[in-house]
Amino acid sequence: PAIELDGVVKEYTAHGEVVRAVKGVSLSIAQGEFFSMLGPSGCGKTTTMRMIAGFEEPSRGTVRLHGQDVTDVPPNRRDVNMVFQSYALFPHMNVWENVAFGLRRKRVPEEEIKRRVGEMLEIVDLAGREKRRPRQMSGGQQQRVALARALVNNPRALLLDEPLGALDLKLRQAMQMELKRIQREVGITFVYVTHDQNEALTMSDRIAVMNDGLVEQLAGPREIYERPATTFVAGFIGTSNLLSGTAAEVSGGTAVLRVGDGQRVLVPVDGGTREGGTVEVTVRPEKIRITHDEPGSDVSAVRGVVSEVVYLGTYNSYAVNLASGAEFTVFEQNARDSSITAERGQTVWLSWQPQHSY
Ligand code: ADP
Ligand code: MG
Structure with a gap:
């Protein structure tokens, strides 16, 4: 060296x-x-x-x-x-x-x-x-x-x-x-x-x-x-969304956080996490999908109300208030038609792959 x-x-x-x-x-x-x-x-x-x-x-x-x-x-x-x-x-x-x-x-x-x-x-x-x-x-x-x-x-x-x-x-x-x-x-x-x-x-x-x-x-x-x-x-480093919750189920290196009706966050965990323990999760804005339909059960999914939409040229930035009180930032790549998925005031689903939270 x-x-x-x-x-x-x-x-x-x-x-x-x-x-x-x-x-x-x-x-x-x-x-x-x-x-x-x-x-x-x-x-x-x-x-x-x-x-x-x-x-x-x-x-x-x-x-x-x-x-x-x-x-x-x-x-x-x-x-x-x-x-x-x-x-x-x-x-x-x-x-x-x-x-x-x-x-x-x-x-x-x-x-x-x-x-x-x-x-x-x-x-x-x-x-x-x-x-x-x-x-x-x-x-x-x-x-x-x-x-x-x-x-x-x-x-x-x-x-x-x-x-x-x-x-x-x-x-x-x-x-x-x-x-x-x-x-x-x-x-x-x-x-x-x-x-x-x-x-x-x-x-x-x-x-x-x-x-x-x-x-x-x-x-x-x-x-x-x-x-x-x-x-x-x-x-x-960068923008992160932070969520914390109680581990409802822990199996095979994954904890499931229950954060409300039909909503769940799947988090990779190490051996030290037990059911009932508190887990903090971080997820980057560009890893999150914003949809109107309920996502499948294999991904993390939470619901919230859009409070802000900002058009930033190559991408759109959303602020979404979750029922838990957390505010999430979501970046959505602007596709060729430059359409914006959700408007201010709409209730939406946010979802992401389990491996994208840590
Ligand atoms: P950075 O470059 O990351 O901004 P520094 O290395 O300059 O940080 O400073 C780290 C800390 O040490 C700060 O709290 C600073 O006030 C203190 N410090 C640096 N130089 C001196 C000095 N000569 N005497 C007393 N305190 C110092
Ligand atoms: Mg310096």
């Missing part, structure tokens, strides 16, 4: 009080992986990143880079580079000079500087803009200069802390694609910090979802979305 954290804890003392920013993180990042740390503001992402870079020393635990314990090694002697949200470019230098700066300081021969800076500007698509100053460039271009400056030193890993946070949505989406392409092209490990779930889902090989100083789930984007390990992850 390129990066390993083992039981890493970081405590700060502020005004005589101990703040536990990171409460025990262990993870392993493979060479060449695009790895993201995703979580709400204040969950400890930046602190974790700064411990990998060496700007912060862990209170406990170890950091290993490429198999070597670097817990006590200063940042400039670690084979990683960091890119920040504020690009921190030198305003009085042009693009070329900004990118060449680190190599000049390391007294790399001028011929090699020329070659490496040229190559790097090619990769970040800024060839021909060498003479521009930072303030003559857009936010996206400045971020690409910052990226080139970090990559030109050939670090074995690049750490990026919310690098697109200052860009507007359209540019951010374009840059997400760019970053992915650049990472593939240079083939080095990227560790990417973001609070934006779409960003993490789009770009990452694997994601560590963090909450309150801990990793709640570490998996690929698809698994995190389809099989969130905790209620926190389910709530943080």
Whole structure:
């Protein structure tokens, strides 16, 4: 592995009080992986990143880079580079000079500087803009200069802390694609910090979802979305519908929740669930079918009243109030005829396959 954290804890003392920013993180990042740390503001992402870079020393635990314990090694002697949200470019230098700066300081021969800076500007698509100053460039271009400056030193890993946070949505989406392409092209490990779930889902090989100083789930984007390990992850990633009820029957790994006349929710459960126990179920809006007719008995089915219908182009979004008091969101793909299945105020059935709830 390129990066390993083992039981890493970081405590700060502020005004005589101990703040536990990171409460025990262990993870392993493979060479060449695009790895993201995703979580709400204040969950400890930046602190974790700064411990990998060496700007912060862990209170406990170890950091290993490429198999070597670097817990006590200063940042400039670690084979990683960091890119920040504020690009921190030198305003009085042009693009070329900004990118060449680190190599000049390391007294790399001028011929090699020329070659490496040229190559790097090619990769970040800024060839021909060498003479521009930072303030003559857009936010996206400045971020690409910052990226080139970090990559030109050939670090074995690049750490990026919310690098697109200052860009507007359209540019951010374009840059997400760019970053992915650049990472593939240079083939080095990227560790990417973001609070934006779409960003993490789009770009990452694997994601560590963090909450309150801990990793709640570490998996690929698809698994995190389809099989969130905790209620926190389910709530943080995408839109979820949550329902709880009493297990009326448990057999063959499935619990049946009775939620009213003719309605039932079939939930896959582990061995620990007993009849009479409380079960929480989560189901994604796009997994639910909305119908007027009662669905077959092999699927989960609940009834509710449509309180809102929103036409969103490629799909329709419904808000449905269930008799239990829960409000469900349902997404319906817009077919060729763009017909809307149900109107506001109508009573409808919502149904989904048992394997789509968790
Ligand atoms: P994130 O990057 O996920 O938003 P941070 O790692 O910046 O989170 O912060 C995690 C927690 O640690 C927050 O509660 C923050 O206030 C606290 N924290 C971060 N840096 C310091 C510091 N230097 N001194 C005291 N508390 C800090
Ligand atoms: Mg942060």
